[in-house]
Amino acid sequence: MKYELYYWPSIQGRGEYVRLALEEAGADYADVARGARGTAAMMKLMQQRGTPPFAPPFLKAGKLVIGQTANILLYLGSRHGLAPKTEAGRLWVHQLQLTITDLVLEVHDTHHPLGSSLYYEDQRAAARKRTDEFWDQRVPKYLGYFEGLLKDNGSAVTGRRITYVDLSLFQIVEGLRYAFPNRMKAFERKIPRVVELRDRVAARPNIRAYLASDRRIAFNEDGIFRHYRELDK
Amino acid sequence: MKYELYYWPSIQGRGEYVRLALEEAGADYADVARGARGTAAMMKLMQQRGTPPFAPPFLKAGKLVIGQTANILLYLGSRHGLAPKTEAGRLWVHQLQLTITDLVLEVHDTHHPLGSSLYYEDQRAAARKRTDEFWDQRVPKYLGYFEGLLKDNGSAVTGRRITYVDLSLFQIVEGLRYAFPNRMKAFERKIPRVVELRDRVAARPNIRAYLASDRRIAFNEDGIFRHYRELDK
Numbered sequence: 001m002k003y004e005l006y007y008w009p010s011i012q013g014r015g016e017y018v019r020l021a022l023e024e025a026g027a028d029y030a031d032v033a034r035g036a037r038g039t040a041a042m043m044k045l046m047q048q049r050g051t052p053p054f055a056p057p058f059l060k061a062g063k064l065v066i067g068q069t070a071n072i073l074l075y076l077g078s079r080h081g082l083a084p085k086t087e088a089g090r091l092w093v094h095q096l097q098l099t100i101t102d103l104v105l106e107v108h109d110t111h112h113p114l115g116s117s118l119y120y121e122d123q124r125a126a127a128r129k130r131t132d133e134f135w136d137q138r139v140p141k142y143l144g145y146f147e148g149l150l151k152d153n154g155s156a157v158t159g160r161r162i163t164y165v166d167l168s169l170f171q172i173v174e175g176l177r178y179a180f181p182n183r184m185k186a187f188e189r190k191i192p193r194v195v196e197l198r199d200r201v202a203a204r205p206n207i208r209a210y211l212a213s214d215r216r217i218a219f220n221e222d223g224i225f226r227h228y229r230e231l232d233k
Numbered sequence: 234m235k236y237e238l239y240y241w242p243s244i245q246g247r248g249e250y251v252r253l254a255l256e257e258a259g260a261d262y263a264d265v266a267r268g269a270r271g272t273a274a275m276m277k278l279m280q281q282r283g284t285p286p287f288a289p290p291f292l293k294a295g296k297l298v299i300g301q302t303a304n305i306l307l308y309l310g311s312r313h314g315l316a317p318k319t320e321a322g323r324l325w326v327h328q329l330q331l332t333i334t335d336l337v338l339e340v341h342d343t344h345h346p347l348g349s350s351l352y353y354e355d356q357r358a359a360a361r362k363r364t365d366e367f368w369d370q371r372v373p374k375y376l377g378y379f380e381g382l383l384k385d386n387g388s389a390v391t392g393r394r395i396t397y398v399d400l401s402l403f404q405i406v407e408g409l410r411y412a413f414p415n416r417m418k419a420f421e422r423k424i425p426r427v428v429e430l431r432d433r434v435a436a437r438p439n440i441r442a443y444l445a446s447d448r449r450i451a452f453n454e455d456g457i458f459r460h461y462r463e464l465d466k
Contacts, residue, residue, distance in 0.1 A: 049385050050382075050385045050386055051325055052378075052381070052382075053328070054328075054329075054332045054375075054378055064321055064324070066324055066328065067328045067332075068327075068328045068331040068332065070331060071324060071327055071328045071331055074324070074327075075324060088297055091297070091299055091304060091307070091308060092284055094301075094304055094307075095286070095287075095299065095300045095301045095304045096287075098301040098303060098304055098331075098334075099287045099300075099301065101331075101334075102338070105335070105338055109342065109346075113342075113346045113347060113359065113363070114346055114359060114362045114363050114366060115362070115363055115366030115367065115370065115371075116370075117366055117369070117370045118366060123362075126346065126347060126359050126362075129347045129348070129356075129359075130346070130347050130348055133347060133348030133350055133351060134348065136350075137348065137349075137350045138348075142287075145285075145287055148285070149283075149285075152282050152283045153283055
């Protein structure tokens with residue numbers, strides 16, 4: 001089956017966690033909105049009667065249309081060896097992905113604390129405060145948690161085998177390095193195992209090939225991770 | 234099996250979505266941190282090796298410890314007739330619950346736009362701006378979406394049968410009425426089906442008994458939905 005991924009064509013955003021899983025799995029998929037059908041096909045699916053997705057990304061798998069990033073990964077995980085097959089294992093990996101979901105939203109709020117419909121330029125002072133709090137409180141809490149899991153469990157977050165959570169954690173490190181190079185550089189010594197995991201994920205053949213391809217969109221200031229020099233230190 | 238719910242004992246918060254599902258299902262459960270063992274038992278479980286939950290709420294079901302509200306509901310849903318048993322149906326209901334999760338986080342950010350570790354009193358101006366944006370943009374988008382689902386699908390969000398999403402939507406209406414009575418009163422005429430659903434949920438025997446009991450904690454200014462007069466209009 002060929003999957004169809006629907007997401008904004010010019011950003012990594014939330015779609016990237018799905019792309020990484022599809023690429024690692026070697027799955028056959030089309031990134032529909034980046035192709036000839038463009039975002040019009042995406043918008044059309046969002047207006048389907050009865051079961052419209054609230055927002056991109058969503059994945060079409062045969063007749064199924066699955067929305068919400070973590071939900072898509074829940075679906076893909078056990079089918080492609082990126083999550084355990086047991087119910088307990090699937091729930092545990094999904095729980096961790098939902099924690100990553102929360103973190104991603106907090107990353108977004110560093111540059112849009114007053115609301116996503118307002119321009120960044122109209123909320124710069126608030127963004128500075130929110131970003132300070134994010135680095136003082138939230139990054140240590142989230143990344144410290146994953147560092148602790150790696151300490152307890154081994155080379156991947158849930159044990160020895162890579163899951164979609166490990167791929168997502170790779171993306172978190174990449175994103176924080178892009179958006180906050182100075183802050184992240186100073187912080188990384190506190191999370192050596194997370195950084196090692198990032199390196200192991202980056203070295204996996206399918207991921208390496210993906211990152212070198214034009215399927216990987218570059219970070220930019222329309223995505224979740226944005227580099228504004230005044231928010232870095 | 235008797236479930237154990239672990240959540241902060243003095244607020245509805247995110248635990249309330251789980252409580253509503255357990256109550257509707259007539260499930261046997263203990264709200265552990267409200268009992269004699271208090272929050273100490275909760276803290277202890279959060280320090281378990283290998284699979285610690287990141288934050289409350291979490292549910293102990295036999296040996297399983299399940300964290301993240303939507304993940305707990307995913308687990309409970311098909312076991313207690315609050316979600317379809319088919320994979321497609323379970324994913325669809327879960328997707329909607331994850332959309333509610335996003336909304337709940339945005340509600341929280343109306344009073345804490347600069348960060349949850351700072352006092353509300355130190356971010357009142359920012360809270361006013363964020364709250365305006367929330368009511369201008371986000372409430373219409375989220376509740377308009379659920380209104381549309383009810384229009385397409387029938388008396389419950391996904392069809393004729395109540396799921397845990399309908400219970401959560403009840404809680405959203407209750408919370409918005411508590412936190413923003415004036416704004417919500419003006420807005421409700423735009424979402425008549427959501428309001429009717431709220432009434433149907435409130436009238437269900439198990440829910441009605443729960444709401445009248447002391448197991449239902451009152452809304453207060455430590456929870457997600459907080460009433461600050463200056464944020465209402």
